[in-house]
Amino acid sequence: MIEVKNVFKNFSNNFSLENISCVFYPGKINMIIGESGSGKTTLLKSMIGLHSIDKGEILFEKSNYFDLDNSEKNILRREIGMLFQQGALFDFMTVLENVKFPLKMLANKTDQEIYERASFCLERVNLFKAKNMMPSELSGGMIKRVAIARAIAMNPRYLFCDEPNSGLDPNTAIIIDDLIKEITEEYNITTIINTHDMRSVVRIGSNIIYLSNGLLEWSGKKQEIKYSDSDSLNKFFNNSKIKI
């Protein structure tokens, strides 16, 4: 479980996160939704330490991330898998090398064990056949799937996904959504997805956090969205023309 408590973050361009508090549960798809520029990515990146925060706490199983020393942070980071918006695959490595990379750098495993784990992860996303391809040879959907394989290689407790469906056609988006959902439930991962794709929210979302202009406007279960008293959320949801 991850708990965000009273988080404040100000940028020099006047954008800020103001007093964000929310909880993300294990084995569930927790979604941060909101319009572009609402602070979703800032919150996500603050949670994984890519942005510092001005005030507040981010608790991973009761341990505040910002109270940890560097070695403790590195241990925690080994439990975090991250799926970046564009995949962020290392373009000088093959698909297999990309998935093997965190295992080679961080795990105390033999070469054979590393190969077996990486192969398993690639098979899990149905891409073992592409193991010798370079990232530049892959389609957008394949890049996301390899990124998922790399993110789960270390058996993470927490999986962060930054707009996993952006730039994908609807069918591929569904494949990626289903894959994330299956993995989350299979390994009881605390998954946090940052998106403005309401189709995705309706398909796989469990707990929803809605941000608007850096403020937490609403949080609750997916089914409760239609009873929300937030005008901004209702407008955002109605504009997507999707029904729960």
Next chain:
Amino acid sequence: MYNFFVNIGLYFTLLKGVFVKINKRKIYFSRTINEIEILGLSSLFIVMIVSLFMGAVVTIQTGIQFETPLLPIEYIGYVARESIVLEFAPTFISLILAGKIGSSIASEIGTMRVTEQIDALEVMGINAKSYIILPKIIACVFFFPVLVIISMLVGILGGLFAGSLTDLLSVQDFIQGLQMWPYPFHVFYALIKTVFFAFIISTVSAFFGFYAQGGALGVGKSSTKAVVVSCVVILIFNFILTQIMLG
């Protein structure tokens, strides 16, 4: 001016993050070998071509200055050797390499930054600064002196060919000039300069790449800045090191 000091501070913070205790030495070693191939070996051709013609031009220009019967003709070989060893091979070649390798390092690291590959490393708990930059620094610091020695040899060869092809002086006269007043310290001085220049090129370029912002345009800008700043810093350090070691 404020930005200048901020950048100096960031540069040294970056260096502090690069030189840390490393655990997976085998991985770093193979990355360093890879970088030697990418940055060093691939520069061999341009270094040889530039050096060959540089040596030829230096010899011809020296010959033009020596059109007096008072100076022995062999001196042309001696002056060409000293010019190539002391200045042309280490400094001129380093400036060429600042353009070729500096822009390559800055654009590669800058692209990693804007495509979130550096963020991916940091989220994994891997020291991105050390993992990406250290092998490049080691590759440059160890391989640039090799390139400069090759440049010296090819430059002298170019001088020898130019002298004999233009009937400026015979091969024997040129070789006799090369053997006059040997100063091994001058070669040592040139190699010391080269090590400094290699460190400057690799770290300055890595700095601009690591802090690149703003997509493809930002990567292009950081690459240009890396080359310009590397060249200026090389020229400043050339002056300082020359004063310290020869002054």
